[in-house]
Amino acid sequence: MIKSLRPTLSSNRLINQLFRTLSQSNGYENDNRDKNYNKNNNGQYLVLGTTVAFIGYQIYDITRKKVYADAQIEVDYDVGKHKQNLPTYTVEEVSQHTEQSTGIWVTYKEGVYDVTNFVNEHPGGEQILIAAGSSVEPFWMLYAVHKNPHVYELLESFRIGNLSNVDAVSLTQDMSDPYGRDPKRHNALIPASKKPFNAETLPSLLVENFITPNELFYVRNHLPVPNINPETYELEIEIEGRKKSKVFTLEDLKKMPCRTITTTIMCAGNRRSEMTKIKPVKGLNWGAAAIGTAKFKGVPLREVLKLAGLSEEDEENFKHVQFEGDDVDVTGKMYGASIPIWKAVDKRGDVILAYEMNGVPIPRDHGFPIRVIVPGIVGARNVKWLTKVVISKKESDSHWQQNDYKGFSPSTDWDTVDFKKSPAIQELPVISAIGKPLDGDTVKVEDGHILVKGYAWSGGGQKIVRVDLTSDGGKTWHVANLDHQDPAEPPRHWTWTLWSAKIPVDKNTKNMEIWAKAVDSNYNTQPEGFENIWNLRGVLSNAYHRINIKLEH
């Protein structure tokens, strides 16, 4: 799936290289986004901010040949604000302008821009095409260099209209299609399936920033996206055997003391496309980007459970916390999953009922208005559109808990599999992937080295302690720099580590295979290959990541 975009991106490497140098400084602090929300007439929220804040990095402005050294600037800027007397375009209309023939349009907040003639001048080269027909905002979050008065001026000079604040999808809705009311997605999300919608972005974009922009965060939907009215939303908490459930409205939850948890979430099928090469498996053909990291704000589940009447004694008697989403299949069954109760009630578990993701209300694709965030545990248990929590002696009996998301021996096939014999995946094993370069890329050698960047993560609150890379089949290993890592210690280290390494290259080498493997704080490490971890569902695909590249000297 991922590969389809690559051909258009692999040229113009020199400009990319320059751009990469310019964007080195981005890191944790790129999330200072505006937090004024206005509600649109569809019961949803749009970000309508106008304050742009940016702090502490060196900018070399190649157009104006001017250095904003160690800039400490805060600018109140009108870029992207609604402008009188300009035509209004819907998200759907903008999304059709992705090529030279139709004109290349992008959006920034409420502004619509025609950048057709700028594409060839863009310092980041054709990367701008990833945003064609969509918002540039996620990329400006990834590449802090854009947060520059000159860039805002330049963008505004391409202004052609205003973006309609009516949900684009409602205009084109097909009432007979259960997926007809799904939200409009960013063009940089590459679908693994469209109905239900499942998509990831390029790993090379992912590894640019510790926090993944919402628009580029992988989407894993099992069913159509519910359209929940936050005014009437209710969350029911049931303790098995008790007569009355406790019900919370969204306002009830928002009034409670909140916590912000930054966590990495990963699909159990991330990197499945590599396992598939050994022998076909059933499942979405994920690349290496079914993973992302976001800041979630919400209320600790343990506090909500206490209010619902869960005692310390109950914690010992019950074994599981079941979650039910509002997404429903054709037979009327809701999506469901469960986690062991210790995780929900332990103060070190950090489970929250989240209503914000990266500073904005959780987008519809990610669970609006409430998603349970279960750090360190597989995405499938971080149930979206959460409407019911059941404290139980049993696991969820949902298909996804019982007959999916489980691991098996490589010799187990669909004739012999017995799903009862394996436990449901909860905490995930250690994994890593190279994000830059991508498999098949041609890479320019500089000073006898190439730069390799990637991510590494481990479930269960474990921290990455080392990432090793080799370009000679394991004879020599290079230890990567851990560039971005949360200081939290295990077993409460929930986020990935972004790393980079300079791999030495011999001047006669034309092709290179690079392997990456990570080691976590339990000193667990990745298995070498997929042959011996292959499983019929293609989950837990965490073998060494291996890419082949061409070198340009």
Add this chain to the structure above:
Amino acid sequence: MIKSLRPTLSSNRLINQLFRTLSQSNGYENDNRDKNYNKNNNGQYLVLGTTVAFIGYQIYDITRKKVYADAQIEVDYDVGKHKQNLPTYTVEEVSQHTEQSTGIWVTYKEGVYDVTNFVNEHPGGEQILIAAGSSVEPFWMLYAVHKNPHVYELLESFRIGNLSNVDAVSLTQDMSDPYGRDPKRHNALIPASKKPFNAETLPSLLVENFITPNELFYVRNHLPVPNINPETYELEIEIEGRKKSKVFTLEDLKKMPCRTITTTIMCAGNRRSEMTKIKPVKGLNWGAAAIGTAKFKGVPLREVLKLAGLSEEDEENFKHVQFEGDDVDVTGKMYGASIPIWKAVDKRGDVILAYEMNGVPIPRDHGFPIRVIVPGIVGARNVKWLTKVVISKKESDSHWQQNDYKGFSPSTDWDTVDFKKSPAIQELPVISAIGKPLDGDTVKVEDGHILVKGYAWSGGGQKIVRVDLTSDGGKTWHVANLDHQDPAEPPRHWTWTLWSAKIPVDKNTKNMEIWAKAVDSNYNTQPEGFENIWNLRGVLSNAYHRINIKLEH
């Protein structure tokens, strides 16, 4: 090290096979040992019980051709009791009778027996020689078939004397040797080093029982064994920055509410001898038996810390719990280690100050009178002869915490290593090993199959969910039966899993390589080979276990 014993054991396979069938029923319940302790005149404890209890298994008595079906018998038997008018022998004297030429002697409680003429009749074959010169008790714990009135009668018929209750070592003590007061060990412990004493037993004995008999439990000593008088023993608890420490006597600790924790303890260097084959490493040449499982009774550390004045707020402000042992090096430095404070204070951490091991006071080699038991965490932090606990903002600054027991990249050597760059090993990664057959054994094929037995374990409270075996290099994987597994769920599953598998054998196959790998509840699995996990200290040696055997059809 291990291999030295094997040649004498590899014959007599038919009798072994029979014996194996007889001993199938042993399991958890074989620990019903007598708990009357008498103190000897050296301030130590000896087990002097006379009640023998055994429950619920089928015995086929091959000598008397009689079946004790589903026996539920409790026998008060005088076997091993002191007998008037017999000569007294010291442990040291007994230990010199290990061959036909000297006579083969064994002990059982206070009894000394000459079994020279019985060796050839022993249904378990030459296995009896493992006990030559030592106690047969650990083997009677492993093989429940011995707990049979006829066997006790037979044993008593070989009685030649009484065992002296004076510590054998004190008789042969060399005052100039710091190791001169080390305790006498069982002959079945095979030393990896003698001073300090480090030893393991055969993996084939280990996998016979879920609980490892104390006498066969691997010993990892860094220094001479302290000789602590329990009457004057004191444990000091210091909270950094506070003026007064709190002191506990052994009696103080024993008066507190106690808990029993069954846990597996493993040395970070277990299976090092396999890693060494890739490239030499520094460290004891451990086989696959530097691991064992025991029931420890003691007082929860968190309760002791509360009594010492540790508040919930302190738990957040301090980061580490340092332990100091009474074992001292030539410069006067004590053995030291530390664990993260969350593990010590968390009710799910299950850390105890143990004074009993498998129902008896902790043997001197294992930390008498107090060893801190830190389940799920590497043996090195389960500090023996514990005399001091310090609540601190820093890790222990001991050699063993700072400059040992850490993992590194395969390309890090003694010239480039920087011990500051790696975290101290705490929770251990998933591991497994085949205990039966041993590498190099000749195995009889029965009904087209061979039986393979082993252990698997993972640190951090993770449970083993699957063990896979292959005899064709990974083309086909056989899922092992998990024969003995504690029902505790992760993250409080502290013990190993004993497993077995019947591997099909083609009738023309003469040699076979078998691989074993385990998967834990986080779905972490073992790395395939040692090449890419090699490290200069030879720790974390958890690649697939591979053995080569010969087949007898």
